[in-house]
Amino acid sequence: MNDIYKQKMERLKEQARIKAQRLRWMENELLQECLSALNTYVIVDDENLMNKVFDIASNKKDVEMHSHKDEVLLDDEQKYYIVWDELSLPLVLCLGERINNCWDDVMAVSFDTYFVNESMTEAIGVRN
Numbered sequence: 001m002n003d004i005y006k007q008k009m010e011r012l013k014e015q016a017r018i019k020a021q022r023l024r025w026m027e028n029e030l031l032q033e034c035l036s037a038l039n040t041y042v043i044v045d046d047e048n049l050m051n052k053v054f055d056i057a058s059n060k061k062d063v064e065m066h067s068h069k070d071e072v073l074l075d076d077e078q079k080y081y082i083v084w085d086e087l088s089l090p091l092v093l094c095l096g097e098r099i100n101n102c103w104d105d106v107m108a109v110s111f112d113t114y115f116v117n118e119s120m121t122e123a124i125g126v127r128n
């Protein structure tokens with residue numbers, strides 16, 4: 001009985017954490033403007049996938065870095081994970097064309113932004 005109660009409490013804590021996180025996302029105006037501009041996207045919830053993408057984006061030697069002043073164009077046909085340097089922000093998967101079309105909105109969310117293609121073979125970083 002005690003183990004069942006503990007498991008239930010852990011699930012409730014996790015649900016409360018996720019709800020609080022999503023509320024913070026809703027209150028982040030720059031993030032909301034970005035998501036609205038992207039229009040079609042997926043917020044990634046899979047912890048294992050998130051860890052893989054974060055590992056790739058944080059491996060500085062494998063990331064093609066650019067200044068915010070550089071013109072960076074993503075492949076319109078590929079999907080990219082958008083990784084902002086503030087880890088409380090969601091991991092977003094979106095088509096390159098949509099990211100290119102609302103570049104300023106995507107870049108406004110955080111100081112440094114990384115793009116990892118869906119196949120995880122390419123990583124691009126942009127520093128503001």
